[in-house]
Amino acid sequence: MALLHHTCSVPLASAIRSRALTISSRAAVTFPSVKKLPHADSHVLLGMSELELQQLAADLGQEKYRGKQLHHLLYKRKVKDIEDFSNLPQAFRSNLRDAGWRVGRSPVHHAVTSADGTVKLEDNRLVETVGIPVKDDKGSARLTACVSSQVGCPLRCSFCATGKGGFSRNLQRHEIIEQVLAIEELFQQRVTNVVFMGMGEPMLNLKAVLEAHQCLNKDVQIGQRMMTISTVGVPNTIKKLASHKLQSTLAVSLHAPNQKLRETIVPSAKSYPLHAIMKDCTDYFQETSRRVTFEYTLLAGVNDTVEHAIELAELLHEWGRGYHVNLIPFNPIEGSEYRRPYRKAVAAFEAALESHKITASVRQTRGLDASAACGQLRNEFQKSPLVPDNSDSSQPQPDIPLLC
Ligand code: SF4
Numbered sequence: 001m002a003l004l005h006h007t008c009s010v011p012l013a014s015a016i017r018s019r020a021l022t023i024s025s026r027a028a029v030t031f032p033s034v035k036k037l038p039h040a041d042s043h044v045l046l047g048m049s050e051l052e053l054q055q056l057a058a059d060l061g062q063e064k065y066r067g068k069q070l071h072h073l074l075y076k077r078k079v080k081d082i083e084d085f086s087n088l089p090q091a092f093r094s095n096l097r098d099a100g101w102r103v104g105r106s107p108v109h110h111a112v113t114s115a116d117g118t119v120k121l122e123d124n125r126l127v128e129t130v131g132i133p134v135k136d137d138k139g140s141a142r143l144t145a146c147v148s149s150q151v152g153c154p155l156r157c158s159f160c161a162t163g164k165g166g167f168s169r170n171l172q173r174h175e176i177i178e179q180v181l182a183i184e185e186l187f188q189q190r191v192t193n194v195v196f197m198g199m200g201e202p203m204l205n206l207k208a209v210l211e212a213h214q215c216l217n218k219d220v221q222i223g224q225r226m227m228t229i230s231t232v233g234v235p236n237t238i239k240k241l242a243s244h245k246l247q248s249t250l251a252v253s254l255h256a257p258n259q260k261l262r263e264t265i266v267p268s269a270k271s272y273p274l275h276a277i278m279k280d281c282t283d284y285f286q287e288t289s290r291r292v293t294f295e296y297t298l299l300a301g302v303n304d305t306v307e308h309a310i311e312l313a314e315l316l317h318e319w320g321r322g323y324h325v326n327l328i329p330f331n332p333i334e335g336s337e338y339r340r341p342y343r344k345a346v347a348a349f350e351a352a353l354e355s356h357k358i359t360a361s362v363r364q365t366r367g368l369d370a371s372a373a374c375g376q377l378r379n380e381f382q383k384s385p386l387v388p389d390n391s392d393s394s395q396p397q398p399d400i401p402l403l404c
Helices: 003-007 012-021 050-059 065-075 090-098 173-187 202-218 237-242 259-265 267-271 274-288 306-319 343-355
Strands: 009-011 027-030 110-113 119-122 128-135 141-146 150-152 167-170 193-196 227-231 249-253 293-298 324-329 359-365
Touching: 050 065, 128 173, 141 173, 167 202, 173 202, 193 202, 202 227, 202 237, 227 237, 237 249, 237 274, 249 274, 259 267, 259 274, 274 306, 293 343, 306 343, 324 343, 343 359
Parallel strands: 141 193, 193 227, 227 249, 249 293, 293 324, 324 359
Antiparallel strands: 009 359, 027 110, 110 119, 119 128, 128 141, 150 167
């Protein structure tokens, strides 16, 4: 969920330190684009486990160790085309191609490097990914990939550029994974953290998100604790996610301390009341021993007063202890009625939470000049309106009753 929006941001202190990584010039690179992303393609190598690749090799009459080589080529050497699997026999490569297999990497359509080092990628249709380089407290470089899970988003949160842009379809497993690999390639650095907070609501595409998560963990080797799945709340999905007992962080975007206000900011809240979300978050902790974090976008004059902060603290205390809130000052987007809060208001909100024993951090969104910041992921290269692609009945459609 573009909550990601919420998390396409970095803690303030880290962001300041990361100025060492500043790229002073703005650069735009355009790669050849494809007409359309493939749908429901079962002949994609990216996303397959080593065991599955060994089985594939065996099915094509090869020794199983060829599957191990395939795994190495895909996830270590990150080769993009079967033609370039140069250490595999030509006959095997031909067999793969003749059987319709392909790696599953899309060409990058456009890459923008912003003045603060945040990079936005897009493939042809509308998937955007943000890479955020940050130096942590110990001085080591981290690179976070903020990945999309859908093409657009059907939930239409009132402050969100992605939501305003419409919805087309869910992404497939490999289309999520390849975003991480594209960021690595662009930065020439390993991705250390992944946040499912780009375009779309991950819980509306949970199967592909979980499969991508597994591949990123086991094959690309990014620790589960280095990954965050964000949601604005979709009924029954937090329970489902809990049953997988992941060690990753679940970030729930609240944006309001009460149901009435929340419904005005997050229309889908009407079908998933705040008390039900909080109950599911409490159960999530019981099931996984992982505490949920909360995201809260601060909108000037709407939800950013000290009274709102106190109400939020009381809500969280009602449902548990030790909760952490990430505060995200709203990023201005074209055509939005919302405004960015004053720094003083943000500081007062944070202080009110802290004084009520709720830890909070203010996140500074980066990449404003690349339109890659939180709430700004809308494909400016997408010229036609996004509508669900009903021509492909194999694509699961979002739960329409969730929409207001
Ligand atoms: S509309 Fe809401 S759920 Fe969808 S991407 Fe935007 S903030 Fe996330």
